[in-house]
Amino acid sequence: MFTLSWRGYGLLGLMPPLLAALLASMFSSGGIDSTSFVKNFQITLALLSIAIWFVGKRLNGDAEYDDAQHTFMNLRLQNAGFIYITLLLLSLVFSK
Numbered sequence: 641m642f643t644l645s646w647r648g649y650g651l652l653g654l655m656p657p658l659l660a661a662l663l664a665s666m667f668s669s670g671g672i673d674s675t676s677f678v679k680n681f682q683i684t685l686a687l688l689s690i691a692i693w694f695v696g697k698r699l700n701g702d703a704e705y706d707d708a709q710h711t712f713m714n715l716r717l718q719n720a721g722f723i724y725i726t727l728l729l730l731s732l733v734f735s736k
Contacts, residue, residue: 646712649699653712653720656688685728693721 646653664680665672696718699710710717 644713646710647708648710648717649695650710650712650717652692652695652710653715653717656685656692656720656724660685660688682728682732685724689721689724689728691721692724693718696721 644654660681663684664677667680668674668677670676696710696716700708700716700718703709703716708716712720715723
């Protein structure tokens with residue numbers, strides 16, 4: 641069973657792709673299937689993923705997994721940034 645869970649400010653781990661989609665749609669010249677949207681989404685997701693890593697590192701410090709106060713789906717908040725960067729790189733490698 642899949643559940644969405646967080647502790648502390650861990651819900652911020654969900655914000656980068658949502659905020660990236662919002663910003664990309666605001667600054668794109670076409671619809672969501674246009675190349676300008678995809679490029680804007682990729683750039684903003686990369687920047688927001690780096691930002692969420694810094695925010696998570698600042699909030700959690702050097703806490704271990706079980707001691708971290710701010711988690712998203714049982715991962716420390718700063719690890720959400722790595723997951724988004726990995727997914728972004730995979731989409732760049734396997735895109736047309």
